[in-house]
Amino acid sequence: MAAHFGSRLRKGAATTALAAAAVAALSASQAPGVTADDHGRRTAGSAQDAPDPGGDSTASGDGHYYTDLPPLNSPTPAPGDAKGSAGTGSGDDSGIPATVLDAYKKAEAELRESKPGCNLPWELLAAIGHVESGQARGGRVDAQGTTYSKILGPVLNGSGFAHISDTDHGAYDGDKTYDRAVGPMQFIPSTWAWAGRDGNDDGVKDPNNVYDAALAAGHYLCRADRDLSVQANLDAAILSYNHSQDYLNTVLSWLEYYRKGTHSVPDGTGTLPRHRSDESTGPGRTPGSTPPSTTRPSTHHTPKPGHTGSGSGSGSHQGGKPSTEPTKPGTTPTSPAPTPTDTVDHLDDAGTGRLTARAGGTFDEKIVVRPETKAGTAVAKVRVRFVITGDTDATFTGGEKTATVVTGGTGTATAPALVAGEKTGTFTVRALVVGRTVAALEHTATVTERTADALTRVGDAPLTCTPGGEFAEPIELKATYKGAAPGKVAATATLLTSAEDPAENDKGPYFKDPADQPSGTSGKSDKKVRTLALTTDAKGVLKLPKLYADDTTGTFLLRVTTAGGATVTLELKVAEAAS
Template sequence: MSAHLGRRLRKGATSGAVMAAAVAALAASQAPEMIPSPADNAGGDRAIGAGDTAPPSGDGSATGDSPYYTVLPPLNTPNKPGTSTNLPVITGPAEAGIPASVLSAYKRAEQSIRSTDPGCNLPWQLLAGIGKVESGQARGGKVDANGTTLSPILGPVLNGVGFADISDTDRGAYDGDSTHDRAVGPMQFIPSTWATWGQDANSDGKRDPNNIYDAAQAAGLYLCANDRNLALKADLDRAILSYNRSREYLNTVTSWFEYYKRGTHQVPDGTGVFPVDRSDDRGRGDRPTPPFSPFPTSPDPKPSDTGAPKPKPTRPGEPSEVTPPPTKPTTPTKPPVTPPSKPPTVPPAVRVDRLTTVSTGQLTATTESVFAKAPTVAALDASGAPVAGVSVRFEITGTTDARFAGGATSVTVTSGSAGIAAAPSLRAGEKTGAFTVRAVVVGNSAKAAEFTATVTERQADALVRVAGDPLSATTGTAFTQPVQVKATVKGALAPGVLVEVKVVASAADTEASTEGPYFKNAAGDTVRTLVLKTDANGLISLPELLAGDKAGEYALILTARGGVSTEIKLTVTAPAATPTPTPTPTSDPSPSGTGSPEASPSPSA
């Protein structure tokens, strides 16, 4: 720490006053967060309590305790947003600049993990602090348009010489070394850790530790392991130490974390400040001192007369001064050794490498019926082994009224011991057509599978009228005979089948008649075409049918979905004519004897 402070003061201090201000600023801004170096690890580059007789093991850390950049942030920390400054600086110190793609990857990882594990409270500035000390923000942002480093970033060979001894675990797939492992990529994962935590955050179909998006997402998940809450200082420290078990590493990352929290700005890719001074490059001149000395060394003692006690001559009869025999040497105390840290618990969602659809055949159903098969997936890790305990969310998308039980459009189920997760029953609605059911791993949305489901109309292959009298009525009246029609399919009742009912002038007509019998709709309008649906027994009952004003022969044509139809004849007659009544004849009145003389015959001459 003192060496870094001295370097900074030599570079930036031009007067005693400036030096005093720099020291005060360092004490004010960093001292509360710094952790003193432990007594048994003055170099700070070993696990506390590991003693001086053993190199680091690399167990339980993301990087295998690989070396890192030790440079600390400048004293002129960036201003917090909204504060003013008299300095003619718009973007802030160069060290506060983060390359565009790298900054985007950190922020995307924070957003993704906060949506799936809000209790972790992961800040992107922590990823930036780790990325700074691990690779100098991907060598100053030297990445391509997809966020992949222009050349692989590899740590030293972990062969036990000054570093952990980690034999090859990936057959050189990531680090190009088939004998020993090396930390890889901008976040410096060793291959065995990457095999567990690696992510495909940019959805290009591969998990690449040299891709900043993949690596930042994996680092965030790793830091959040074991239900850590990074808003708590103790959990934050544990998370950083799980990355590299060094107190100096913790202090360095924490310093950059606090520095970036005070303000950053974006710079073009490839123009970031590249740090110097790595933890494996300490020493003077061209002879660096290895950070992990296997054994403590000290100069071999050389015989010398200088200062050596000489026997005092004695006179005869006097006892000689004899050095007392050495006491029994005490057994040296073994240096305390920190037991290997418990590896972070890997959530099932992180272990999933892919979701595969389990063969279920086509997902089809007719309207208002239950799908015979359910969407089913298998959660598998990178080796193809099943992953149990994975939360899988099934979501219905597309234009449809199909629903899971209870009317839900999404449900979450947990995979069993065989890694299988099956959605609950899926029921079709009235809408026909195709839609999608998407299965996604909760907490690892890049792992998904899709199913296409289709809803078709219910159909019938037979349509007959239930026994009844012929249909006839006189004009101006209604048909009084009930009309019921039954639909069946393959001999079974066909409920929910749509049936079109049409009044036509003759069975040969395809268009509805413009006169004759008719129905009334809910608004009271005259209609000669209806669409009805069969009930649970496959039956439809016609509403009241009015005869109309014109006598003649008509027909009802009933056509079910599926094309089957039946004909019912309609007869409309005119009412019988009413006979005209014949009037009764009346006789002339007889002459009365009064008032009118009766003629008498004339006398003959």
């Protein structure tokens, strides 16, 4: 049946009492953690106080969301529907449109591979998708998963919602003045710019595509190395989407509901929610549409079950709270007070040192920036986003290329530590003010190759051979850097002409070139090579290939040099066997 909790409040005293009991359980907040009501639906206590380990603004801009709660009964398919089969979906809250359900499950599978420690359940994506957009408006998507029309949140102009000036030039939301949340998972453009993913492998990251949006939501929830099987991390992840206790309670309820069982229904036939956090649905209104006004007479405002009636899901990105005072008829609404972000004129460096690291290492220095007013005063409570750009595989701690930090009491924001990848060279880290168009501040970082400062031979047995034979003693070397074993250090082994002449010798011992081995044969190549490029293993060990001797007798030199200049020179003797 179509179970909309808000509508049940109008069906008589008995139903009202039952709903009130469920609401009371969902609103419980006297202790941290999560409890369950008599029907198994989950609520969070003081989880709203849990910090967001990702340090980022909310994904949806704290816009409105659907407040309908799941039915009190366990989810079962509609009459005539078998689990996993198509049905009408009419009146069945457990039915999820087929394409939307597929997108959630594919996102879970991808995260299971890329971030196994996150333990993301697809039912969490389904719960957020229901609360944010009613499963893409009941699954109104094409075969590729793109919505037939854009799903847009309210204009984030600071009137009842967050104040976020345009960051995408209207590319996603069609608004060049303010931002709006976009798509089935309701990402604000500034968040999508770094969190967006290509979930359907079409080469495009589209917030209006349910495959792209679901995968992006999964990565967003899993950032900062969260393990969502831990309740505190799960609460923090949901709150990072919309920082509202009521939002958290609603999502947790749908999460538990979907965990008890779901089934697919044809696209376009999913049940649409009816009630939103910012207002009651009135005649002529379409769920998911933007309200014509964010101010309403208080006599027309009916709090939803489990909600405070103050629109707690509409908090500001800048840390302020929307006014709950209604605008009186005939008066002009006052402009919202400027936020700290509104006062920022420019970004300045706050003592960042030289950014260099060896491949695979962590940068010693961190980027520190300071948002300032026109007068040069540092501004606290401002979100600064750091973005790694350029041809690099470097990341911030945690594996992300983007991090958002709120300036503290000193007005400075310190980026997480940079971790170098294997690509050497320079890249750029851009710092931007979230919700404010000011010039970005750029820092150049450099990744140098792995090096060794010492190289020694393992063992001391003489290296001897007869003419035309092979050296029986294998050559093994150990590289170190500041006493530790550096892995993947490049090295060059060369058979020298003499100690005074480092040129490659044209006679005496040699290596056989494995790259010149004839295709389809099991034997080695007979091509003589006297210079080889090598790399140490993870423990800094360098094992040289087998050495051979031509018919020339005498004493020869083998020199091995690593990146960083560590060198060792070994003597090789070729002599006739004693009679």
